[in-house]
Amino acid sequence: MLIIGIAGGTGCGKTTVVNQIINELPPNEVGIISQDSYYNDLSHLPMEERVKVNFDHPSAIDFNLLSEHLISLKSGRSVQQPVYSFKAHNRTGETEITIPRKVMIVEGILILTNPELRKLFDIKIYVHADSDERLIRRIKRDVEERGRDMEEVLSRYQTTLKPMHQQFIEPTKEYADIIIPNNKYNTVAINIVRTIINERLI
Numbered sequence: 001m002l003i004i005g006i007a008g009g010t011g012c013g014k015t016t017v018v019n020q021i022i023n024e025l026p027p028n029e030v031g032i033i034s035q036d037s038y039y040n041d042l043s044h045l046p047m048e049e050r051v052k053v054n055f056d057h058p059s060a061i062d063f064n065l066l067s068e069h070l071i072s073l074k075s076g077r078s079v080q081q082p083v084y085s086f087k088a089h090n091r092t093g094e095t096e097i098t099i100p101r102k103v104m105i106v107e108g109i110l111i112l113t114n115p116e117l118r119k120l121f122d123i124k125i126y127v128h129a130d131s132d133e134r135l136i137r138r139i140k141r142d143v144e145e146r147g148r149d150m151e152e153v154l155s156r157y158q159t160t161l162k163p164m165h166q167q168f169i170e171p172t173k174e175y176a177d178i179i180i181p182n183n184k185y186n187t188v189a190i191n192i193v194r195t196i197i198n199e200r201l202i
């Protein structure tokens with residue numbers, strides 16, 4: 001199994017890059033794990049408390065469960081990946097079966113902050129886009145897809161997103177084997193990563 005970790009700040013285009021990479025690969029040979037599925041279970045908190053959580057700090061992620069799942073997949077066992085709701089700020093209680101594939105891609109803002117997780121990655125990728133570009137994309141996406149309004153996104157950006165990005169996320173660039181510049185769609189970089197994966201699939 002080849003395990004690829006794809007990190008980068010919110011809105012840099014991780015999900016888009018993952019979709020572009022897997023688009024022309026055999027569907028039954030690539031699996032995806034999203035860090036978002038591993039936000040801590042906050043069922044014990046009421047909605048008004050969950051909204052206030054700092055979702056950009058490493059402590060918001062259940063890294064133990066994420067590492068455990070990756071180790072299970074590596075040894076050939078399927079896992080139940082939790083399903084996350086950005087509208088409820090919580091896991092839904094449902095899970096999605098994730099079966100081991102020849103290539104597993106793990107994507108998320110904080111995945112390179114955790115030393116145990118980093119050890120599990122064969123290739124570490126950091127997707128870079130400038131902060132103004134990321135903020136614009138985030139506003140559009142969160143309003144269209146995640147049930148937020150502009151006020152919510154801007155306030156979260158100022159209070160947690162920007163400081164956490166500078167403190168925890170951006171510094172993990174140093175662990176990356178490959179940095180993908182993604183202010184614009186970068187088909188050359190995507191093709192290079194796809195070629196590396198294809199070599200492993202042969």
Ligand SMILES: Nc1ncnc2c1ncn2[C@@H]1O[C@H](COP(=O)(O)OP(=O)(O)O)[C@@H](O)[C@H]1O
Nearest residue numbers: 010011012013014015016137141182183184185
């Ligand atoms: N290179 C790009 N140029 C312009 N828009 C992009 C680019 N990559 C992604 N987007 C858009 O930006 C938004 C955030 O992208 P997404 O892949 O969800 O980022 P991430 O997973 O890193 O948060 C999406 O609406 C997506 O369509």
Ligand SMILES: Nc1ccn([C@@H]2O[C@H](COP(=O)(O)O)[C@@H](O)[C@H]2O)c(=O)n1
Nearest residue numbers: 009010011055056086089090108109161
């Ligand atoms: N309930 C939540 C949980 C997370 N977020 C934000 O999601 C971002 C990470 O996801 P990306 O797809 O953008 O990488 C992160 O910056 C959190 O602020 C949220 O808004 N609500």
